Structures are given as structure tokens and as C-alpha cells.
Amino acid sequence: MNISTKTHGNSITKRLIGFTFIATTLLVMGCSGMSNQDKNTAAGASIGAVGGAILTGGSAAGAVGGAAVGGVIGHEIDE
Numbered sequence: 001m002n003i004s005t006k007t008h009g010n011s012i013t014k015r016l017i018g019f020t021f022i023a024t025t026l027l028v029m030g031c032s033g034m035s036n037q038d039k040n041t042a043a044g045a046s047i048g049a050v051g052g053a054i055l056t057g058g059s060a061a062g063a064v065g066g067a068a069v070g071g072v073i074g075h076e077i078d079e
Contacts (some may be wrong), residue, residue, distance in 0.1 A: 012058045020050045037075060044074020 024046040034042075048070015049063045056062025 016053050016058070016063070017050050020046050040074040040077045041071050042074070044077070045071035048073070 024043060045067045049067035051070065052066015053059065053063040055066070
């Protein structure tokens with residue numbers, strides 16, 4: 001008896017998280033000339049996109065909204 005608990009939305013969310021992680025890593029590594037504030041903005045937008053997608057069940061609008069909010073928060077973070 002094989003019962004699968006995966007759902008289509010869960011699969012999309014996992015792929016989105018993986019893609020965002022890879023994209024963020026490449027962005028930070030490839031843009032060594034960026035200021036800390038720019039890096040924080042990019043990281044915040046990436047994390048916000050994943051969070052927005054998760055909270056809205058994989059919605060593109062949720063990902064875009066999350067990216068916008070995360071980018072603003074990341075921009076305001078000081079180290």
C-alpha cells in the first residue's frame with residue numbers, strides 16, 4: 001500500500017524555494033561589487049518571494065507581493 005501525501009502545490013512550492021535559493025546564491029556571489037544595502041535588498045526580495053508564495057499556496061501574485069515587501073525590509077536593514 002503506497003499512499004502519496006504530495007500535492008501539486010507542495011511540489012511547486014518546493015521547486016520555487018530551491019530555485020530562489022540558487023538564484024540568491026548566484027546573485028550574491030556574482031555581484032561582489034554590490035553594497036551591503038543592495039545585497040540585503042536582493043536577499044530580502046528573494047526570501048520575501050518564497051514566503052509570499054508559501055503563504056498564498058504558490059500564487060504568483062503572492063510571490064511578487066512578498067518580493068516587494070521583502071525587498072523594502074532588506075533595504076532598510078543595517079549591519
